[in-house]
Amino acid sequence: MINKAGWMPLHKLLDRRDCDKELLRLFFEINEAKRQPVRIDGCDKRWTPLHLAMIHGNRYAIDLLMRKSVDPNSAQEKESTSVLSRIRKSIEVDGELVDEFDDQNNLAPARKLRFNESSGKLDPNLANANGTTLLHVYSRNDCYQQLVDLLPQQLLDINAQDELGNTPLHWALSGEYDKLLIELLLRSGADRNAANVQGQRPLHYICKRKDNEIRDIHDLMEVFFEIDGEVEVDAIDNQGLTPLQLAVANARPDMIDILLDHGADLSKFVFPRCEQLR
Template sequence: MGNTPLHRAVFWENKKLAELLLRRGADPNAANEAGTTPLHIVSMGDQCYDLAEMLFEICDQRNLTLLVDARDNSGNTPLHLALKYSPLDKESAIKLLLSRDADPNSANKEGSTPLYIVCDNYYGDQEDDVANEFFEICSAQQWTIVVYARDKLGRTPLQLAVTNLRPRLVDVLLNRGADLAYFVFPTAARFAEGSGPERCNVQLGLVSGLLGCVERLGQAKYELVLDDVLAIMQFFADRGVYDRTADPRVYLHYGFDKEEDIMKKVRIQKDVTLHESTKAFDYASYLKLANWREWRNLPAEPVEVCTWHLCGIMCRGLFGRWAEYPFWELIHYRLPLECCRMIVDGLANQDLMNICLTIKGLSQNGP
C-alpha cells in the first residue's frame, strides 16, 4: 500500500515509464507504507543494475540525492535486498550501490549486515564468488568489512557459512580476517535450520559440504571438541545419512553381485568409474560429484547404495578417530589401543556415534 506510480513502474521493470516519471518530477525517495523506496524495489529485480543506474543518473541530472541507505520497515537497505534477491548480474548491482556510498556494514533490525545476507543466502555455487567479489569491491573503495560482528541471534558470518555447508565461503571469510575466537560451532539444531545448497545428490552434498567446512576450519587451527563432533553425527543421523533401506536383492536385480560392483560400473566420466574416482577424492571433489546431473537418470536403488557407500567413506575418518578413545574407555582399557582401533574400524558409523554419545552421557552423569 502507498505505492506511487514510480514504485509501480520500477516493480514492472518498465524503464521508459520510470524515466518519464522521474523527468516529470516524481520523488525518487518516496517510501510506501512498508518503508520501501523505488530503489528498494529495483534492488530486488532482475534488471537491478540497469534500473538503478538510470535512477542515479537522472537524480544527478536533477541535482537530487538518491538515498542509497534508506531503510524499509525491516531495516533493510537496497544493498541488503540486492544481495538477497537479485539473481542476475548481482556483482554489477552491488558494485554500483557501493560506488554510490552504500554502507556495507549497515545492520537491519535483525542485526544482519549485507555480509550476513551473503552468508545466509544460496542460489548456487556462484554465490560464493559473489562473497569474494563483495570483499574485492569494498577493498577497492577502502571500506573495512566487519567480519566478526554478531546478529541478534548471536551468529557470526563464519558460523552462518558453516551452518549452510559452504566450505568455499568459509575459505573466503577466513582469508578476509574472520577470527576463530568469535566462532561457535553450530549445533545439530542450527544445521537443521540452515539453507544448505540444493544438489542433485542431497545426502552427498550434506556430508561433503559439512566435512569440507570442518576441514577448512582445521586448516585454520580450529580444534573440534566432542560436542562439535556429536553435532555433526546427530545432524547426519537426523537427515538419514546412516539409513540404508535398499533391499540387498537390488544387486541381483541390476546385474550386480555386491555393492562394490555398483561402484565399479557406474561411470561419472567416459573412462572413470565411481569406484575409481573415490580413490583420490577430497571433500571438494565429493561436493562437485554431488552436483553430477546423471544421478537423476540412474535407478533409485543403485543411487542409494552409491550414496550410502560414499557418505560412509567420508564420515569414516572423522568418526573413527573420535570413537577410538571413548571405546577404549568404555571397555576400561582391557585391550591394547591398537586392538580397539581394529574393532572400531569394523563398526558402522551409527555405532561410532552411539559410542561417542555414551561417553558423553557418562561424563555428564559422573562416575
C-alpha cells in the first residue's frame, strides 16, 4: 500500500530514531507468513527505506534490510538495485558503519556514493561539491560517538577545509554547542590557528557566539589553550577584528579574562565599529 507521498508502511516504520526493533521484526515475519512481499527498495520521491534507516543511524534496521535485500540479478528497478549493491560494498570501513552525506551536507546516503575506485571502499575523506567531508558533517550534527569510533583509527583528515576554508573545528563551534565533541577534536589534533577565507580562526568563532549555550565556556577555553602549541590569540580576521574585540562586543567578561590571561594584547585594543560586526 502506497500513500500520496509515495510512502509504504516500511517508510513510516523507519522514519524515526526510536524505531521499535521488535515491531520491525514482526512486520517482516507477518508479511512472510502471509506470503506478502515487502518492497525494501521502494522509493518515494526521495528515499528508500534503507536510506531512512541510515539517516537515523538505525544499525539494526540497516543490517536487516541488507540481509533481505533484492537479488542484484533480479528484475527489480536497476537504479535501486545498483544503490543497494554499492552500499553493500562500501558501507563499512574496517568493519565499522560509515555514514554518507549529500551535497547539502545532510547525513544521508547520496545517490552517488563517495566511492574510492582503487580500494573499492567508501573513502571518508572524499568531499562533496562544497568541499565538505564526513568529518565536517559529524562535527555539525552532534555525532560525538561516531567521532570517538573513527578518530583513533586515523581514518579522517582532522583539518580538512571546505570551499570556505572552514575546518571541522569551525563547523563544531558554529553549530549546536557540544563541549565533548569540540574537546575531542582539539585533543585529536585540530588546528586551533586554521583560518577560513574570511580570516577567522576557531578562536574568533568562540568569541563571536551570541547565544547563552556556552555556560561552561571557561572550561572549553582552558582546554583550547592548554594543548601544546602556540595559539594566535591576537589573530586579525578580514574585518580587522581580533578575538578580544569580539568578546568585548559580546559583553563576555569571562572570555575577556581568559584571553588576557593567555596573552591578548590590550595595549593596541580599540572598540570595534558597528560595520565591522555585521
